[in-house]
Amino acid sequence: xxxxxxxxxxxxxxxxxxxxxxxxxxxxxxxxxxxxxxxxxxxxxxxxxxxxxxxxxxxxxxxxxxxxxxxxxxxxxxxxxxxxxxxxxxxxxxxxxxxxxxxxxxxxxxxxxxxxxxxxxxxxxxxxxxxxxxxxxxxxxxxxxxxxxxxxxxxxxxxxxxxxxxxxxxxxxxxxxxxxxxxxxxxxxxxxxxxxxxxxxxxxxxxxxxxxxxxxxxxxxxxxxxxxxxxxxxxxxxxxxxxxxxxxxxxxxxxxxxxxxxxxxxxxxxxxxxxxxxxxxxxxxxxxxxxxxxxxxxxxxxxxxxxxxxxxxxxxxxxxxxxxxxxxxxxxxxxxxxxxxxxxxxxxxxxxxxxxxxxxxxxxxx
Amino acid sequence: xxxxxxxxxxxxxxxxxxxxxxxxxxxxxxxxxxxxxxxxxxxxxxxxxxxxxxxxxxxxxxxxxxxxxxxxxxxxxxxxxxxxxxxxxxxxxxxxxxxxxxxxxxxxxxxxxxxxxxxxxxxxxxxxxxxxxxxxxxxxxxxxxxxxxxxxxxxxxxxxxxxxxxxxxxxxxxxxxxxxxxxxxxxxxxxxxxxxxxxxxxxxx
Numbered sequence: 220x221x222x223x224x225x226x227x228x229x230x231x232x233x234x235x236x237x238x239x240x241x242x243x244x245x246x247x248x249x250x251x252x253x254x255x256x257x258x259x260x261x262x263x264x265x266x267x268x269x270x271x272x273x274x275x276x277x278x279x280x281x282x283x284x285x286x287x288x289x290x291x292x293x294x295x296x297x298x299x300x301x302x303x304x305x306x307x308x309x310x311x312x313x314x315x316x317x318x319x320x321x322x323x324x325x326x327x328x329x330x331x332x333x334x335x336x337x338x339x340x341x342x343x344x345x346x347x348x349x350x351x352x353x354x355x356x357x358x359x360x361x362x363x364x365x366x367x368x369x370x371x372x373x374x375x376x377x378x379x380x381x382x383x384x385x386x387x388x389x390x391x392x393x394x395x396x397x398x399x400x401x402x403x404x405x406x407x408x409x410x411x412x413x414x415x416x417x418x419x420x421x422x423x424x425x426x427x428x429x430x431x432x433x434x435x436x437x438x439x440x441x442x443x444x445x446x447x448x449x450x451x452x453x454x455x456x457x458x459x460x461x462x463x464x465x466x467x468x469x470x471x472x473x474x475x476x477x478x479x480x481x482x483x484x485x486x487x488x489x490x491x492x493x494x495x496x497x498x499x500x501x502x503x504x505x506x507x508x509x510x511x512x513x514x515x516x517x518x519x520x521x522x523x524x525x526x527x528x529x530x531x532x533x534x535x536x537x538x539x540x541x542x543x544x545x546x547x548x549x550x551x552x553x554x555x556x557x558x559x560x561x562x563x564x565x566x567x568x569x570x571x572x573x574x575x576x577x578x579x580x581x582x583x584x585x
Numbered sequence: 586x587x588x589x590x591x592x593x594x595x596x597x598x599x600x601x602x603x604x605x606x607x608x609x610x611x612x613x614x615x616x617x618x619x620x621x622x623x624x625x626x627x628x629x630x631x632x633x634x635x636x637x638x639x640x641x642x643x644x645x646x647x648x649x650x651x652x653x654x655x656x657x658x659x660x661x662x663x664x665x666x667x668x669x670x671x672x673x674x675x676x677x678x679x680x681x682x683x684x685x686x687x688x689x690x691x692x693x694x695x696x697x698x699x700x701x702x703x704x705x706x707x708x709x710x711x712x713x714x715x716x717x718x719x720x721x722x723x724x725x726x727x728x729x730x731x732x733x734x735x736x737x738x739x740x741x742x743x744x745x746x747x748x749x750x751x752x753x754x755x756x757x758x759x760x761x762x763x764x765x766x767x768x769x770x771x772x773x774x775x776x777x778x779x780x781x782x783x784x785x786x787x788x789x790x
Contacts, residue, residue: 311592346592347592349590366592373593374597390593391589395589395590430588
């Protein structure tokens, strides 16, 4: 495993500046990203520190991550030991359940009863926590999203952080962190927001209704599949395909001009788009399904928008293409909406989960 | 249910809280101990200073006592000297002469004895008595009164001498001369007496 500290920046706050929040740590598949904010006297958020640690493989992640985090924290100029971390996607499951509870039962007891049948082995082997999705009258059916992970994995993560000198206040999950981030940066209590967090191999769809988390779904779609398709079509390597797409981008085509581009076939943009369109259609289908689920849950109403995070957010023009294909507003979050003042070349979508984690305690979304 | 997720196991959180509390307690005990140690050191330092100050004060007190003793001795000496001054003042005062005239006035029979000449001389220096047994020193002034005169008869002379003896100040009376003489139409007895007088002068401060 090779670790590289890159994009390490330091904005050393003056001694008079207080309200430094916890460090947010997102253990992604290819990199661990850390970010820390501080609240200025004007209550606006300022970037305190960021760091990125490259990760290759998750098999023995917790055995080797501690020293790298320690180094990154020292070099990045982070303050304090308090941390909010997101459980890596492979280590937890987010399950949507419907349940009824009796007069004697608490929500936790009713949910635990429901979860017993869904888990292998005794409940004591797992750690779980739930957030309400839909609350109704006591005797009606209620819905919740239950995050569950193996107790041993949670303890391994805590031990790993402890070895790096960090103290985890909370182990969260990425969708909750993204919900917090979106609640902070986007207005609208009744709007539907679909967050597409694209990874290399898998992607995650997180659906929010206002500040309510409706759905979190992992889909078999990733950047690698798109690049493989491109590489095969153009007879180039995956790395060359990535370089090409980053260099030229997928500049958006107005729906009315798509036919013109098809006719011309002269632009490299069109070529790339045509190659990738079938794969992108899969994503659009998942998006449509998510909004259909949302419509059922919310009985329609409210405007809908899509936020694009992750690997595809680095592709120039990808958001515009998806906008055209989904006929929804697809945007890549901008750091300016969250951070006041200097933030360098911080690519917000890469740090979205970490930023949502770091906001916990600094800004309340409930 | 809270709107947030937390997957930290409850028992781990509780154990960590206990550990943190224990560390805080230990740190508190260490801090308190260090504080007490520093306080004790400070108190010890102050106690040493106080003891030093006490020793200094005692030294000064000893000096003061010594000076007090010396002062008392000096006062006693001053008192003694003052007493001696008083004594000398008394000795040189005319008290003895006045006593003498009172003595003679009391002793002379009316118109039967008359004196022609009277001389008073100091018989000796002071005799000190009683100084050895702790009693106040009583100084005796001894003087000799020489009297020349005439008496109508020897009986009158004898009565005069007798009266002199009755006086407490008269120690001795010596008849130096006695002659019968004719003074015009009358006969008289001329005489010369030596009267040893003794006055006790008590020393007073």
